[in-house]
Amino acid sequence: MTQLEHIGPPRVAPALITARGLEKHHGQTHALRGVDVTIRQGEIVAVMGPSGSGKSTLLHCLAGVITPDTGEVTIGDTRISDLSEDQRSLFRLTRLGFVFQFGQLLPELSAEDNVALPLMLGGTRRARALVQAHSWLERLGLAGMERRLPSELSGGQAQRVALARGLVNAPAVLFADEPTGSLDSLTAERVMETLTDVARSTRTTLVIVTHDARVAAYSDREIFIRDGSVTSPALESAV
Numbered sequence: 001m002t003q004l005e006h007i008g009p010p011r012v013a014p015a016l017i018t019a020r021g022l023e024k025h026h027g028q029t030h031a032l033r034g035v036d037v038t039i040r041q042g043e044i045v046a047v048m049g050p051s052g053s054g055k056s057t058l059l060h061c062l063a064g065v066i067t068p069d070t071g072e073v074t075i076g077d078t079r080i081s082d083l084s085e086d087q088r089s090l091f092r093l094t095r096l097g098f099v100f101q102f103g104q105l106l107p108e109l110s111a112e113d114n115v116a117l118p119l120m121l122g123g124t125r126r127a128r129a130l131v132q133a134h135s136w137l138e139r140l141g142l143a144g145m146e147r148r149l150p151s152e153l154s155g156g157q158a159q160r161v162a163l164a165r166g167l168v169n170a171p172a173v174l175f176a177d178e179p180t181g182s183l184d185s186l187t188a189e190r191v192m193e194t195l196t197d198v199a200r201s202t203r204t205t206l207v208i209v210t211h212d213a214r215v216a217a218y219s220d221r222e223i224f225i226r227d228g229s230v231t232s233p234a235l236e237s238a239v
């Protein structure tokens, strides 16, 4: 690209996730109190806040894992609240990726089968799914470990396998809930570098729930939640 091509108005990516007026109760607990969130295509966003503030509840509403009591979530041109439960499952399987704190790899499956699983559940044949799984494992520095069981991997390696599994279906959005919470700080940094490098190079939108400022430092933007409401970063730093 020449320097001239940089001249002109800044290119602003379109909104990919729009949530409006999200309210959610868990029993007596008012976990979300009218949350509005807009996340743009390719953005890396950290959702931060104290324990119990509603971060995971927000992530689960955005990803269609749970439905809000009121309010709407749109991803791309799909209004999640309009989908039936089966349609939401299929949408999650084919359009979204997930990474959790402890990886949640299936212990009886090898690394390659764990990564291939979302594709196979979506109807891809095993041989073809394994080709893509191998390519992601190699990209994440795990070539040669395809046949290992999760118990034969280090914590950082297992979390990379979980990243590969989250990315294998080329999701529009990768949701990560405390993705480095079970790792030591050096391994956590390496996993975050890998995660954000891959997200940037593939233009994958990344939503990370974390209470760790070192993890949030890898994001483009932070959304702070306190007592179920979004607060501004300036307000948060004053609290």
Ligand SMILES: Nc1ncnc2c1ncn2[C@@H]1O[C@H](COP(=O)(O)OP(=O)(O)OP(=O)(O)O)[C@@H](O)[C@H]1O
Residues within 6 Å of the ligand: 026, 027, 029, 031, 049, 050, 051, 052, 053, 054, 055, 056, 057, 058, 211
């Ligand atoms: N399934 C549930 N049943 C009852 N209460 C729940 C349930 N899930 C969450 N809560 C409550 O809702 C509130 C928000 O929980 P949430 O898990 O979203 O917070 P969080 O910010 O992700 O917390 P943490 O950082 O500790 O994981 C908390 O008070 C929690 O106890």
